[in-house]
Amino acid sequence: MAKTAKTDRQAVIEQMRKKQKSAERRRGTVIVVVCVLVALAIVGIAAVPIIKDKLDERELSNTALADLGSAASACEKITTKKAEGNQEHVPVGTEVDYPDSPPAFGKHWNEAGVAPAPFARKFYTTEDRPEIEALVHNLEHGYTILWYDETIADDDDALADVQAIAEKFDGDSLRDKFIAAPWQKSDDDEGTFPEGQHVALTHWSAGGVGETDTTKQVGVWQYCSAPSGEAVEDFVKKYPYFDSPEPDAM
Structure with a gap:
């Protein structure tokens, strides 16, 4: 047991x-x-x-370019100003004092790989934007530049609109001469946008398609309170790449 x-x-x-x-x-x-x-x-x-x-x-x-961002009514009327600086190259690293914010013309850098900025890039941020003196060379070649300030840079939706607008020009044709770039804190010495405006479109016009008289060249500006694909579409139609001092250069 x-x-x-x-x-x-x-x-x-x-x-x-x-x-x-x-x-x-x-x-x-x-x-x-x-x-x-x-x-x-x-x-x-x-x-x-x-x-x-x-x-x-x-x-x-x-989304179609004209449907991106705000309506064209977000932008002021286009203004122009007599241009100078055609073919006036200064050594890379030289700081040019541009009287306008942002510039639409003027002296600029000229060095392969530095200025003008590469054709393939359409959108830049505050981390990688080329110097202003390089971008002015792009203007001489017929580019339209969309400049955006810190208000846009700090707004994810607005910045996405800017990038989407830039990507509409992501092609290999000369008509795709477009760059979106920030107007940065370091640019404050050059001045600021008009009050309430956070985007600026600039172009260096020859004064008319095929015009060769340099005295007729003008800088072109349009300021906007917000990114507008409709305004960009209208702007590049009115001032195409071939209305510039050097339209055939990349």
Whole structure:
């Protein structure tokens, strides 16, 4: 009888051990599952804005230029001013004092790989924008430049509109001479935009398509309170790349 009782106790103990191990396995499985779910939730939360940005980009890329951003009514009337500086090159690194904010003409740098800025780039941020003296050379070659200030740079939606506008010119034709670039804090010495205006379109006009008399050249400006694809479309139609001092240069 004593032997039987001992055997029974061992069986009970063994059964308890099995139950304990089973419970520990279940607890371990629950912990693993919870950790996986938490990790997936964290990844999902992080992925949401990325996915949203991609969807927004796709939506903007499928939107016509004239439908991007605000209506053209967000912009002031176009103004012009007699231009100078045609073919007036200064050494790279030389700081040019431009009287207008932003410039539409003037002396500029001229060095391969530096100035003018490359044709393939249509959009710049505050981290990678070329110097003003390089971009003025682009103006001489017929580019339209959309300059945006810090108000736009700090507004994700407005900046997305600027980038989407720039991407509409992402081609290999001369008619795609367009650049969007920030007017930065470091440019404050050159001046600021008119009050309430945060975008400026500039172009260096020859004074008419095919005009060769340099005394007829003018700088062209249009200021806007917000990015407007409609205004850009109207602006580049009125002042195409071939209305410039050097339309055939890239």
